[in-house]
Amino acid sequence: MDLRGLSREEMTELVVSLGEPAYRARQIMAWIYRRGIADPGRMTDLPVPLRDRLALLACPCEAVLQRRQSADGTLKLLLACPDGVAFECVRLRYGYGYTACVSSQAGCAGGCAFCRSGEGGLERNLTAGEMVGQVLALNAAGGRPITRVVLMGGGEPLANYAEVLRFLRLATSSDGLGLSPRRITVSTSGVVPGIRRLAGEGLPVTLSVSLHAADDRLRDRLVPVNRRWPLAELLAACRDWARLTGRRVSAEYVLIGGVNDRPEDAARLARLARGTFGHINLIALNPVPGFPHPPPSREAVAAFARQLRRSGVPVTVRRPLGRDIDGACGQLRASSRQGPAAGATNQPPDPEAARPGG
Ligand code: SAH
Ligand code: SF4
Numbered sequence: 514m515d516l517r518g519l520s521r522e523e524m525t526e527l528v529v530s531l532g533e534p535a536y537r538a539r540q541i542m543a544w545i546y547r548r549g550i551a552d553p554g555r556m557t558d559l560p561v562p563l564r565d566r567l568a569l570l571a572c573p574c575e576a577v578l579q580r581r582q583s584a585d586g587t588l589k590l591l592l593a594c595p596d597g598v599a600f601e602c603v604r605l606r607y608g609y610g611y612t613a614c615v616s617s618q619a620g621c622a623g624g625c626a627f628c629r630s631g632e633g634g635l636e637r638n639l640t641a642g643e644m645v646g647q648v649l650a651l652n653a654a655g656g657r658p659i660t661r662v663v664l665m666g667g668g669e670p671l672a673n674y675a676e677v678l679r680f681l682r683l684a685t686s687s688d689g690l691g692l693s694p695r696r697i698t699v700s701t702s703g704v705v706p707g708i709r710r711l712a713g714e715g716l717p718v719t720l721s722v723s724l725h726a727a728d729d730r731l732r733d734r735l736v737p738v739n740r741r742w743p744l745a746e747l748l749a750a751c752r753d754w755a756r757l758t759g760r761r762v763s764a765e766y767v768l769i770g771g772v773n774d775r776p777e778d779a780a781r782l783a784r785l786a787r788g789t790f791g792h793i794n795l796i797a798l799n800p801v802p803g804f805p806h807p808p809p810s811r812e813a814v815a816a817f818a819r820q821l822r823r824s825g826v827p828v829t830v831r832r833p834l835g836r837d838i839d840g841a842c843g844q845l846r847a848s849s850r851q852g853p854a855a856g857a858t859n860q861p862p863d864p865e866a867a868r869p870g871g
Pocket of ligand 1: 623625627628629664665666667668669670700701702722723765767796797798799800801
């Protein structure tokens with residue numbers, strides 16, 4: 514059992530079943546979410562017999578296999594579970610504070626052409642506790658606490674619906690991480706039934722769709738989930754999301770040199786985006802071994818963004834963070850499966866070393 518994945522009600526049920534008063538649940542959750550301590554043995558305001566019983570019942574906690582700190586302040590951790598499954602999480606530094614990029618699965622069945630998370634297929638779904646654990650592990654690195662979460666690490670969040678929903682509830686609950694839902698982004702490759710279901714949960718999170726192509730022929734190749742739920746169905750689900758939640762969906766568009774970065778691609782994307790997407794985030798491809806196409810030139814990125822803006826589509830060109838530490842989705846996990854990449858540093862888990870700006 515993993516204490517980190519339990520709601521307030523479930524935690525209360527657990528402590529009451531152990532013959533303890535209900536308020537112990539609040540104490541345990543304060544240890545986990547306020548102090549970042551999930552080990553019952555260290556919860557010093559609990560009676561020792563309860564600590565011992567909880568320690569026997571609940572043994573979560575991943576080991577930090579690798580930790581990499583980028584020159585731009587990005588921190589990336591590779592975590593390993595007791596069952597040997599590894600996954601990664603990233604802390605990004607923006608002007609307003611820290612964002613945690615959380616994995617929802619170890620591996621991914623999505624098979625997108627340029628993504629290393631999908632290379633070995635899906636290993637397993639992560640539990641809500643393992644998603645909470647990523648935020649706690651990144652917070653433990655020191656500095657300001659994490660104030661935003663993006664489910665943009667490894668895996669397809671909407672293919673692990675139940676555990677992702679549980680995580681979202683814990684992330685937004687005042688007993689949990691206490692984040693505003695508006696500060697949480699769920700990124701999906703386009704799992705239409707998941708989008709429709711999530712729209713009805715009453716959780717006003719930001720939804721981001723990884724579009725990458727504005728026609729089915731190209732999208733079928735780049736993002737194979739498109740063969741199951743083609744663009745017309747995806748766009749209809751996005752419009753319904755906006756109608757139900759009052760918030761438009763954003764789109765991610767990875768620019769790939771000579772593949773989807775030409776003026777005709779921008780024109781098609783602008784037509785498709787109007788009335789459906791509130792915002793488009795453009796990001797240059799982070800090159801990965803085995804994917805034969807290059808990142809776009811700087812000029813192509815600027816021209817693409819300009820063309821979209823002129824057509825009235827709000828655009829942000831995202832800075833690629835953590836390039837020097839295998840920043841792209843799944844890269845660290847993939848290189849660890851093949852043994853450390855040339856030049857990779859295997860730093861010990863030293864919390865002080867990870868404090869940005871010293
Ligand atoms: N499975 C979900 C969320 C995780 S992927 C999804 O696909 O949306 C998060 C984002 O990283 C996606 O937009 C994905 O397309 C992007 N990504 C994956 N590999 C990349 C690469 N090599 N360069 C740039 N972005 C990449
Ligand atoms: Fe999976 Fe997203 Fe990577 Fe596609 S881009 S393989 S859906 S993690």
